[in-house]
Amino acid sequence: MVAVQGVRPFVSGYLPEFESRPLPPSKLGFGRFSLGNNAVINLGFCRGGNVRLRSWIIKAMEESAAFLTKDCSAISGKDRQIMSCNGKSTNVMWHKSSVDKFDRQELLQQKGCVIWITGLSGSGKSTLACALSRGLHSRGKLTYILDGDNVRHGLNNDLGFKAEDRAENIRRIGEVAKLFADAGVICIASLISPYRKDRDACRALLADGDFIEVFMDVPLQVCEERDPKGLYKLARAGKIKGFTGIDDPYEPPLDCEIVLKQMGDDCSSPCDMAETVISYLKEKGYLQA
Amino acid sequence: MVAVQGVRPFVSGYLPEFESRPLPPSKLGFGRFSLGNNAVINLGFCRGGNVRLRSWIIKAMEESAAFLTKDCSAISGKDRQIMSCNGKSTNVMWHKSSVDKFDRQELLQQKGCVIWITGLSGSGKSTLACALSRGLHSRGKLTYILDGDNVRHGLNNDLGFKAEDRAENIRRIGEVAKLFADAGVICIASLISPYRKDRDACRALLADGDFIEVFMDVPLQVCEERDPKGLYKLARAGKIKGFTGIDDPYEPPLDCEIVLKQMGDDCSSPCDMAETVISYLKEKGYLQA
Numbered sequence: 001m002v003a004v005q006g007v008r009p010f011v012s013g014y015l016p017e018f019e020s021r022p023l024p025p026s027k028l029g030f031g032r033f034s035l036g037n038n039a040v041i042n043l044g045f046c047r048g049g050n051v052r053l054r055s056w057i058i059k060a061m062e063e064s065a066a067f068l069t070k071d072c073s074a075i076s077g078k079d080r081q082i083m084s085c086n087g088k089s090t091n092v093m094w095h096k097s098s099v100d101k102f103d104r105q106e107l108l109q110q111k112g113c114v115i116w117i118t119g120l121s122g123s124g125k126s127t128l129a130c131a132l133s134r135g136l137h138s139r140g141k142l143t144y145i146l147d148g149d150n151v152r153h154g155l156n157n158d159l160g161f162k163a164e165d166r167a168e169n170i171r172r173i174g175e176v177a178k179l180f181a182d183a184g185v186i187c188i189a190s191l192i193s194p195y196r197k198d199r200d201a202c203r204a205l206l207a208d209g210d211f212i213e214v215f216m217d218v219p220l221q222v223c224e225e226r227d228p229k230g231l232y233k234l235a236r237a238g239k240i241k242g243f244t245g246i247d248d249p250y251e252p253p254l255d256c257e258i259v260l261k262q263m264g265d266d267c268s269s270p271c272d273m274a275e276t277v278i279s280y281l282k283e284k285g286y287l288q289a
Numbered sequence: 290m291v292a293v294q295g296v297r298p299f300v301s302g303y304l305p306e307f308e309s310r311p312l313p314p315s316k317l318g319f320g321r322f323s324l325g326n327n328a329v330i331n332l333g334f335c336r337g338g339n340v341r342l343r344s345w346i347i348k349a350m351e352e353s354a355a356f357l358t359k360d361c362s363a364i365s366g367k368d369r370q371i372m373s374c375n376g377k378s379t380n381v382m383w384h385k386s387s388v389d390k391f392d393r394q395e396l397l398q399q400k401g402c403v404i405w406i407t408g409l410s411g412s413g414k415s416t417l418a419c420a421l422s423r424g425l426h427s428r429g430k431l432t433y434i435l436d437g438d439n440v441r442h443g444l445n446n447d448l449g450f451k452a453e454d455r456a457e458n459i460r461r462i463g464e465v466a467k468l469f470a471d472a473g474v475i476c477i478a479s480l481i482s483p484y485r486k487d488r489d490a491c492r493a494l495l496a497d498g499d500f501i502e503v504f505m506d507v508p509l510q511v512c513e514e515r516d517p518k519g520l521y522k523l524a525r526a527g528k529i530k531g532f533t534g535i536d537d538p539y540e541p542p543l544d545c546e547i548v549l550k551q552m553g554d555d556c557s558s559p560c561d562m563a564e565t566v567i568s569y570l571k572e573k574g575y576l577q578a
Contacts, residue, residue, distance in 0.1 A: 098419040098434060106496040107431060130387040136386040142396060144429075144472040145387060152493070155464035158457075168447075175444035176465055183433040185472060205443070 034158065079200050111286045112181035114174075114206055115277065117190045118199060118253065119216025120229055120245045122223035122269070124262065128216065128277075129190040131270035134279050136186060141287060144180055146173050148191030160203065161242065167198055174202030181210055186286065194250045213256035214277060217269030220245045393473030399430050400575040401470035403463075403495055406462060406565060408481045408505030409534045409544065410520055410529040411512035413551065413559070416517055417505065417566075420559035424567050429577060435462050437480030450531065455485055463491030470499055475575065483539045500571065502545035503566060505551060509534045511551065 039237075104109050115132065117125045125149060133143040151173055160166040170193050180187035193199050199252065203211040223245065224232040235243035242248045258280055260273050268276075281287050372429035393560050394400050404421065406414045415436060422432040440462055441448065448454040459482050483487050492500040512534065513521040524532035531537045542548075547569055557565075570576050 013454070099422040099432065103426055103477075104431060107426065107429065133388040137392055137396065140396065142393060142473070143388065144393075146468070154459060154467065172444060172461075176468065178443065179433070179435070179465065180469075180472070183469070183472075183474060184431070185474075 029163060042263045046074070051219070085162045101182050101184060106289045108142055108184045109209075109289050111182065112184040113186055113210040113212060113281075113286050114177040114181050114202075115188045115212045115214060115281075116177070116199065116202065117188065117214045117216060118191070118256075119218060120220060120223045120250055121192060121243075122226045122228055123216035123218040124260075124273075125190040125192075125216055127270045128214070128273050129188045132188055132276035132277055134269065135274040136281075136287075137277075139287065141186055142184070143186045143188055146177055146180070146187060146189045146191075148173065148193075150177075167195075170198040171201065174205055177202065178205045183208060186281070192244050192250070194244045194248065196251045196253070199253070212258065212277075212280065213253055213259060213289065216257045217252070217254045217259050217261045219263065305433045305485075348559065352386075372571065390471050390473060395578045397431055397473045398578050399473065399475060400499075400578065401473040402475055402499040402501060402575050403466040403470050403483070403491075404475065404477045404501045404503060405466070405488065405491065405572075406503045406505060408476065408507060409509060409512045409513045409539055410481060410532075411517055412483075412505035412507040413549075413562075414479040414505055415497045417503070417549070417562050418477045420563035421477055421566055424560065424563040425576075426569075428567075428576065430475055431473070432475045432477055435466055435469070435476060436479045437462065437482075438457045443464075448528075456484075459487040465493055466491065467494045470495060475570070481533050481539070483533045483537065485540045485542070488542070501566075501569065502542055503547045503549060504542045506541070506548050506550045508552065 031253055053266075076156055101112060107172050119125050129145045129147065133145055136143045148169070152169065155176065156169050156172055172189065175193060177187045177189045189202075199213065203213065205211075227233055231240060231243065233245065234240045237247040244250050258277060260268070260276065262268065278287075390401060401499055406417055406457075408414050418434045418436065421436055425432045429541075437458070441458065444465065445458050448458050459480065462478055462480060466476045466478045478491075481550045486503065492502065516522055520529060520532065521535065524535040533539050547566060549557065549565065551557065567576075
């Protein structure tokens with residue numbers, strides 16, 4: 001197998017039932033290799049949404065190993081787990097590989113990503129998350145909302161509100177959001193996430209472009225007037241300590257993908273805001289495979 | 290609103306763009322209620338995959354609250370979060386509700402659930418997980434594999450291998466699997482999970498039937514002969530402590546949904562095993578909405 005610079009080959013699975021699976025029309029090349037162990041590997045190369053090589057194992061015995069001898073120095077990341085390269089010889093160790101992100105995206109006709117909604121309490125994060133999930137669902141897209149409060153009832157029920165627990169809360173939601181994006185889902189994370197370094201750590205988990213930070217830019221005064229959960233009142237009364245915006249800082253994003261400004265009466269409707277995000281997703285190709 | 294015994298009503302969202310959304314053909318009833326705050330609530334009741342009532346808020350102002358005065362003692366679970374019942378009066382607190390599990394299942398034409406594969410190291414958990422994801426993907430179903438080892442690289446990278454860390458590893462995977470099932474995904478969790486109480490705790494997170502425990506019933510001797518990662522060798526040499534099957538117990542399930550037995554040469558192929566699980570899912574209605 002010849003690895004091509006700048007493209008990413010990968011081995012896509014053990015598919016006896018897919019023997020006659022047609023290659024997509026965007027196929028660039030095709031090759032058949034006889035391996036040991038009664039196995040045959042068919043590699044189809046195609047240019048997908050991202051420039052990449054795709055490869056299919058069409059008929060291979062389970063746990064067979066294939067030894068190909070061409071250079072594969074361009075193979076990286078996940079592929080290295082499958083193909084271990086040793087100088088100029090390639091040891092294609094086939095680990096019963098599975099359905100991958102690209103397969104799931106094709107099934108769903110969308111690209112997995114994380115929409116990270118950050119902002120003060122009462123800035124409309126959950127409202128946007130809901131409007132967004134509705135708007136995308138009506139277009140046949142699969143979304144899932146990870147809400148800071150809700151996740152605390154399950155996965156993060158061992159965490160409190162001290163500084164390190166808050167950071168861990170965000171870290172875990174970032175990791176779970178990454179799994180959802182890998183599943184092909186448009187994952188909507190909605191949590192205050194006041195510190196830049198925590199948000200940036202979550203961004204770093206994802207491939208370039210797949211972390212879409214949306215800042216609900218609403219003045220503290222507006223949020224405090226809304227006070228939908230009565231939390232600002234409690235914080236002002238000193239009954240909640242370390243409340244973001246009152247006695248704990250909120251660090252607005254410096255360079256996020258989308259800013260949704262709301263000033264006093266000049267409020268966009270949740271639907272309008274959702275449409276702004278949806279337009280962004282469409283433009284960036286996330287609403288197709 | 291009249292609640293009907295044995296059916297489960299819920300409020301499905303703030304949907305200005307869905308004003309003319311047709312009710313499904315399985316609709317049983319329909320009612321319109323004028324609320325305060327310029328809001329109108331249309332409730333459509335239908336019998337879905339599970340016998341339940343569905344209700345839609347079609348035109349309601351955001352964050353309005355509706356007070357209905359009929360008995361709703363049959364309302365439970367999720368619905369109670371939306372409708373808080375107080376004796377005979379119903380305070381319908383409407384929380385900008387979102388796309389829910391049923392909506393996602395309709396989109397995906399499947400039911401979210403967790404297939405929990407448990408067994409010794411080398412018993413074929415990952416192999417089954419992959420064959421299963423392939424088999425389901427080829428039927429157009431969305432799956433996602435949570436692999437014990439892989440999750441340790443991300444979400445659970447703060448956990449070691451001492452007893453409480455192992456339990457926490459399993460707890461978190463259970464919680465994440467629950468989120469995936471809620472997203473409508475067929476989530477395949479593949480991890481040794483040697484203790485009954487840890488597995489049962491994960492089972493308890495899910496609705497009845499949605500946790501499908503698959504036991505890879507392979508004798509220790511067979512697993513040790515395979516030793517795909519060389520871990521048994523290390524454990525026998527005393528280089529790994531507390532290794533399941535060697536110096537730590539494996540508690541086989543007492544009453545799990547599926548047992549896949551493998552004895553010596555009498556091995557089913559991964560595809561055959563996957564088909565066993567897929568047949569189960571089909572029979573139980575998980576491969577349709």
